[in-house]
Amino acid sequence: MSILVVEDLVKHYTVRRGWFGGAAETVRAVDGVSFVIDSGECLGIVGESGSGKTTLTRAILGLERPTAGRIVFEGEDIHALSPKALRAQRARIQMVFQDPHASLNPRMSVRDIVAEPMEVHRDVLGLSGRQMTDRVAELLELVRMERGHLTRYPHEFSGGQRQRIGIARALACNPRLVVLDEPTSALDVSVQAQVLALLIGLQDQLGLTFLFISHDLAVVRYICHRAALIYRGKLVEDGPVDQIFDAPRTDYAKTLLAAMPDPDPGKSPFWGPAAQGKIQPDSEKGAP
Amino acid sequence: MSARTTAEASGTSGGEGLARAFYRFRQNPLSLVGLVLVALLLFLAIFGPLVAPYPEHLAGEVSVLDRFKPPSAAFWFGTNEVGQDILSMVVAGAQVSLLSAMGVIVIATLIGTLIGLAAGYFGTWIDEVLMRFTDLILTLPALILAMAIAAGLGPSIVNMVIALALAWWPGFARLVRGEVIGLKEEQFVVAARAQGAGAGRIIFRHILPNVTSPIIVKMSLDVGFAILAVASLGFIGIGVRPPTPEWGVMLSVSRSNLPHFWWTAIFPGMAIFVAVLAFNLFGEGLRQALDPRARR
Numbered sequence: 001m002s003i004l005v006v007e008d009l010v011k012h013y014t015v016r017r018g019w020f021g022g023a024a025e026t027v028r029a030v031d032g033v034s035f036v037i038d039s040g041e042c043l044g045i046v047g048e049s050g051s052g053k054t055t056l057t058r059a060i061l062g063l064e065r066p067t068a069g070r071i072v073f074e075g076e077d078i079h080a081l082s083p084k085a086l087r088a089q090r091a092r093i094q095m096v097f098q099d100p101h102a103s104l105n106p107r108m109s110v111r112d113i114v115a116e117p118m119e120v121h122r123d124v125l126g127l128s129g130r131q132m133t134d135r136v137a138e139l140l141e142l143v144r145m146e147r148g149h150l151t152r153y154p155h156e157f158s159g160g161q162r163q164r165i166g167i168a169r170a171l172a173c174n175p176r177l178v179v180l181d182e183p184t185s186a187l188d189v190s191v192q193a194q195v196l197a198l199l200i201g202l203q204d205q206l207g208l209t210f211l212f213i214s215h216d217l218a219v220v221r222y223i224c225h226r227a228a229l230i231y232r233g234k235l236v237e238d239g240p241v242d243q244i245f246d247a248p249r250t251d252y253a254k255t256l257l258a259a260m261p262d263p264d265p266g267k268s269p270f271w272g273p274a275a276q277g278k279i280q281p282d283s284e285k286g287a288p
Numbered sequence: 289m290s291a292r293t294t295a296e297a298s299g300t301s302g303g304e305g306l307a308r309a310f311y312r313f314r315q316n317p318l319s320l321v322g323l324v325l326v327a328l329l330l331f332l333a334i335f336g337p338l339v340a341p342y343p344e345h346l347a348g349e350v351s352v353l354d355r356f357k358p359p360s361a362a363f364w365f366g367t368n369e370v371g372q373d374i375l376s377m378v379v380a381g382a383q384v385s386l387l388s389a390m391g392v393i394v395i396a397t398l399i400g401t402l403i404g405l406a407a408g409y410f411g412t413w414i415d416e417v418l419m420r421f422t423d424l425i426l427t428l429p430a431l432i433l434a435m436a437i438a439a440g441l442g443p444s445i446v447n448m449v450i451a452l453a454l455a456w457w458p459g460f461a462r463l464v465r466g467e468v469i470g471l472k473e474e475q476f477v478v479a480a481r482a483q484g485a486g487a488g489r490i491i492f493r494h495i496l497p498n499v500t501s502p503i504i505v506k507m508s509l510d511v512g513f514a515i516l517a518v519a520s521l522g523f524i525g526i527g528v529r530p531p532t533p534e535w536g537v538m539l540s541v542s543r544s545n546l547p548h549f550w551w552t553a554i555f556p557g558m559a560i561f562v563a564v565l566a567f568n569l570f571g572e573g574l575r576q577a578l579d580p581r582a583r584r
């Protein structure tokens with residue numbers, strides 16, 4: 001059963017060059033992308049820098065209105081919803097950001113950061129402050145952190161720990177879909193593997209659906225069931241990961257894969273035979 | 289211009305951050321001088337009339353025989369044309385100067401911060417209209433604008449404070465707007481928006497707490513300049529009026545005693561100078577402690 005359907009999504013930006021509104025130029029950030037995510041699966045989106053991946057996530061999160069096309073989440077076109085309904089819908093789609101340093105407010109305690117989605121959707125959830133604190137403690141344990149970290153501030157944590165806090169925040173309202181925009185690319189190699197293993201475990205345990213954006217083909221292959229290649233705002237090919245990487249159908253995909261940098265031995269936790277045995281995910285990748 | 293560096297390195301989020309900021313503050317001896325002088329001024333503003341050597345002089349109980357006494361053991365700063373002890377007057381004057389200057393800055397900060405938050409966060413025509421208005425006021429010389437407003441409102445200390453505040457807020461509005469424009473693109477703000485947080489929550493929970501350091505720095509620097517402005521208005525006779533001890537007023541009155549009775553001018557003048565300097569040193573110290581961009 002599909003949870004998210006993206007139909008012919010287009011997002012163009014108009015950029016003005018020079019003064020006095022001179023030559024307006026159109027940037028086709030996303031240019032007619034369609035795909036479907038099934039409930040419980042992990043879809044990887046792969047593409048080089050500037051190919052429109054972040055723009056795509058912003059449209060799915062309802063942060064930006066698409067130029068054309070539809071985004072249907074659990075049967076509802078999210079950009080046709082009333083502002084109130086859209087707000088409620090947002091509890092169901094959550095996001096984990098690339099930079100764990102920039103995505104947590106330095107002036108807020110871990111408790112307040114993780115509780116924020118519950119605060120925002122208080123009218124629906126009806127949780128008291130006390131209940132939220134308990135839930136935050138629970139979430140911290142879920143992401144393998146200590147309850148005692150509640151009262152600390154982001155600057156007291158390492159990158160990997162901060163990313164766990166970001167994951168706990170994303171899970172606070174029991175979302176159906178979690179969008180992850182390069183969630184591990186800012187982390188050290190060893191930490192990357194731990195965070196990915198945590199994500200796979202959580203997906204299994206909570207029945208989450210992931211939209212996983214990455215540069216790193218090895219990471220996508222490891223965590224995702226299916227992958228879609230995007231190039232200059234267009235979807236080039238999609239299918240099961242093994243097929244995409246081992247037997248791409250289109251020449252375009254072949255060229256693209258060849259042109260993408262090999263997983264960098266220093267950067268990817270999945271490079272080389274030595275790495276293969278090191279990763280201990282909490283559970284095996286489940287079938288969608 | 290990353291707001292993140294400000295917020296992070298200023299790190300006043302936890303108690304540890306405050307300790308670190310205070311450590312950086314102490315590194316500079318000039319900041320400590322500023323701190324001590326500011327503390328002294330605040331002490332005088334609160335307890336001035338109690339520690340003045342001749343409190344009865346402030347009420348006008350003076351002896352004609354004590355007119356124009358030069359500085360001596362009895363009258364450290366000498367006496368004025370009616371025989372009042374100038375040290376007592378200078379000490380008592382701290383109250384009017386500091387309280388009204390702080391009043392000006394607090395009101396200006398409130399107005400400027402609200403306008404800057406609204407302009408920076410909402411952008412578009414709201415920004416356009418608010419900033420046109422801000423720039424208009426900014427182009428008018430603050431003191432002349434304040435004079436006009438004070439003249440219109442009628443002479444009183446409260447009116448003078450209102451007048452100066454109405455001329456003073458644009459600086460805060462510009463400062464806050466600039467910070468907000470940087471902050472609203474920060475990922476933690478985008479994250480809050482993605483969760484469905486409304487404008488009020490984003491502005492007051494996410495943006496404002498990250499602008500407090502630069503606001504506090506500007507406030508402490510500006511209190512010094514506001515003391516000067518209060519004295520200037522007193523000097524030209526549209527701020528504080530003569531029976532109230534105020535440094536600008538004392539300077540103004542002393543003009544007819546010069547050059548012979550120099551002490552009637554020099555001590556209130558020094559009080560103004562020291563007060564402006566104190567808040568400048570203190571404010572600069574805060575800037576260095578809270579904002580790493582200001583350090584080499």
Ligand SMILES: Nc1ncnc2c1ncn2[C@@H]1O[C@H](COP(=O)(O)OP(=O)(O)OP(=O)(O)O)[C@@H](O)[C@H]1O
Nearest residue numbers: 013015027029047048049050051052053054055056
């Ligand atoms: N607000 C905007 N205004 C104008 N152009 C934009 C805007 N946002 C993105 N773009 C442009 O759209 C294109 C796609 O950007 P996007 O950020 O989606 O790429 P990306 O795939 O996420 O890249 P990266 O891997 O570097 O994060 C780029 O050319 C970018 O310059």
Ligand SMILES: [Mg+2]
Nearest residue numbers: 053054055181
């Ligand atoms: Mg991106």
